[in-house]
Amino acid sequence: MFKERKYHALRVDPEKCFGCIHCMKVCPTETIRVKDGLAVVNDLRCVDCGNCMRACPVDAFYIIQDDISRIQEFKYRVALFPSVNIGQFPEKISDDQIYGAIMKLGFTHVYEVEQPIQWLIETIYEHKQQNPDKQPLISSFCPAIVRLIQIKYPSLVDNIMNVKAPHDLAASFILEKLKQEGARPEEIGLFYIAPCSAKIAAVKDPVGEQESIISGVINMNELYNRVMTVIAGHPREEFEGYRDYLSREGILWPLTRGEARLFKRRSMAVDGIHNVVRILEKLETEELPDIDFLELRSCDQGCAGGILLSGNRFLTVERLERRARRYPRAAESPVRPELREKVKTSLISGEIAPSRVFQLDPDRAKALEKLAKVERIICQLPAIDCAACGAPNCHALAEDMVTGHAKMTDCIHLQHRYLKEGKMTIVRAFDNLEKIWGNGRFEADCKKRGARNEGF
Amino acid sequence: MVVEHTYHVKGGDFTHAGxxxxxxxxxxxxxxxxxxKIKNIVIALYEAEVNIVAHAWEGxxxxxxxxEKITMVLTDKGPGIPDIEQAMVEGFSTASKEVREMGFGAGMGLSNIRRNTDELKITSEVGTGTKVEMVNYF
Structure with missing residues (x-):
């Protein structure tokens, strides 16, 4: 029933990280600790939301991705491009210019992922109808939220819809389309240009399926820089034909209420992972009204706030909303009836398993003992939540102690008490702090990274 | 090994109910x-906690x-329940208009508690208070 994952897309660059508390404090799953002057991410608890990356004052977080040169392994090189990425570019750059620049980078096709969105809409409606007990139905669109529910709200995993996301829709559609046009499957390279870390993790280690059909993932931040270098003038070619299935609903899909608007009777859209946590807490105790559909997104303003996007999220929303008005409604866009059933079938995902990473011990009696121990330790800790021990707060430190990852003397305030009581030497206390924050950390250094709160 | 906790509940403090x-x-x-099972426990406890907030002075x-199990005992000082059988009926409510306007007091509380607990015992003395004892097995 339980499945633990180890993969995550966010990594710490030991050259850049100098050890501070910013990332630790914003992590919604308290997954980061500082050891030896470096942020350490617990793979099992990370949901790849990217809040740490956003908070880092020295850009020490990076996201693993595939090298763009990998596209050359294929004859057909498709850039699967979320429409929200279009909103990153300055307004004077046209859609066709962006398409043209991506082709210049070596792709043979550019395909915005939210098409043909009508098939995804139909699949979601059908899923809702077949599963009336899933009340509310929770969107599976944001992979950070799916992971969050798996680890923190296991009783709610059954409410998540077993329907895949737009990038799966586009991947499946373009694959079938190219195959129909005579391409052999091994010649087709599908590269997803990801707007965030969670989407990268979702492609690399999908929930509810064995392996994604997508060949590689490229970070939008990097692609943006490349596109901006090659972009020039008005392209000679027209790329309208590439957007035949793009619709108003598709363009708005990654924005807040993009999915919730499908459910006319009663739906709710929540963005920002800390807001989502509050709603999930309420849903767990059945404190929410009778809602048909819950759209939950980790980033404020939905994907417009994606961690790999450089544009201002509100400008992105504005550009996309204006762009959406120029496109037909999803139900009016052309269809390829011969591909419909095949693509729609591929949109159903498997079971989403809950995780048990927050349990103190697999043995309930032992876990209970540890729980009691946490309570006793908490009596000793000062409740300042300063994070100087390398854990995000006093409670987290207590939990680390009972699982054998920390000790009482990691708390600098307790150290002072022990010093006063003569239970500890000043040298031991100092050594302890250096173990957490790194050797030489407390020497005077005017060039110390982060000292001036760079990046804020 | 048993882990015990005691929480104080203030009557009328809807802001902190739950x-x-x-x-x-x-x-x-x-x-x-x-x-x-956690969900059942928490729903039952939440309902019982809100009952104290909505009806009692404190608890x-x-x-x-x-x-093997969790035992939950909620003791309140309050008006008490004159007819427990009747109070258990779905939809029966003595909540004031103000309480109902806040989204509570729909008369589903006690029946919802019964649905979500393995053992439930309610004792009450009118004018003194109510004691709700719930046990859920893991």
Whole structure:
């Protein structure tokens, strides 16, 4: 029933990280600790939301991705491009210019992922109808939220819809389309240009399926820089034909209420992972009204706030909303009836398993003992939540102690008490702090990274 | 090994209604317990906690977690329940208009508690208070 994952897309660059508390404090799953002057991410608890990356004052977080040169392994090189990425570019750059620049980078096709969105809409409606007990139905669109529910709200995993996301829709559609046009499957390279870390993790280690059909993932931040270098003038070619299935609903899909608007009777859209946590807490105790559909997104303003996007999220929303008005409604866009059933079938995902990473011990009696121990330790800790021990707060430190990852003397305030009581030497206390924050950390250094709160 | 906790509940403090049950939820999630059973426990405890807030002057929640079960005892000083049988009927409510306007008091409380607990015992003395004892097995 339980499945633990180890993969995550966010990594710490030991050259850049100098050890501070910013990332630790914003992590919604308290997954980061500082050891030896470096942020350490617990793979099992990370949901790849990217809040740490956003908070880092020295850009020490990076996201693993595939090298763009990998596209050359294929004859057909498709850039699967979320429409929200279009909103990153300055307004004077046209859609066709962006398409043209991506082709210049070596792709043979550019395909915005939210098409043909009508098939995804139909699949979601059908899923809702077949599963009336899933009340509310929770969107599976944001992979950070799916992971969050798996680890923190296991009783709610059954409410998540077993329907895949737009990038799966586009991947499946373009694959079938190219195959129909005579391409052999091994010649087709599908590269997803990801707007965030969670989407990268979702492609690399999908929930509810064995392996994604997508060949590689490229970070939008990097692609943006490349596109901006090659972009020039008005392209000679027209790329309208590439957007035949793009619709108003598709363009708005990654924005807040993009999915919730499908459910006319009663739906709710929540963005920002800390807001989502509050709603999930309420849903767990059945404190929410009778809602048909819950759209939950980790980033404020939905994907417009994606961690790999450089544009201002509100400008992105504005550009996309204006762009959406120029496109037909999803139900009016052309269809390829011969591909419909095949693509729609591929949109159903498997079971989403809950995780048990927050349990103190697999043995309930032992876990209970540890729980009691946490309570006793908490009596000793000062409740300042300063994070100087390398854990995000006093409670987290207590939990680390009972699982054998920390000790009482990691708390600098307790150290002072022990010093006063003569239970500890000043040298031991100092050594302890250096173990957490790194050797030489407390020497005077005017060039110390982060000292001036760079990046804020 | 038994972990015990006591929480104080203030009557009329709707702003903080549910804080005890969410603390208990956090404790249970650290143990290997079926998520659905946790959900039942928390729903029952939340309902009982809101009952104190909505009807009583003040109350206390005592919980004890052992490897096999959780025992929850909610004792309040309040008006008491004159007819417990009637109070258990779905839709029956004595909540004031103000309480109903806040989204509470729909008369589903006690029946919802019964649905979500393995053992339930309610004793009450009119004018003195009510005691709700609930046991859920893991």
């Amino acid at each position: 804080s005890a049950s969410s603390k208990v939820k956090k404790l249970l999630k650290q143990l290997d317990i079926d998520p659905k 206390e929640i005592w919980i004890a977690i052992s490897p």
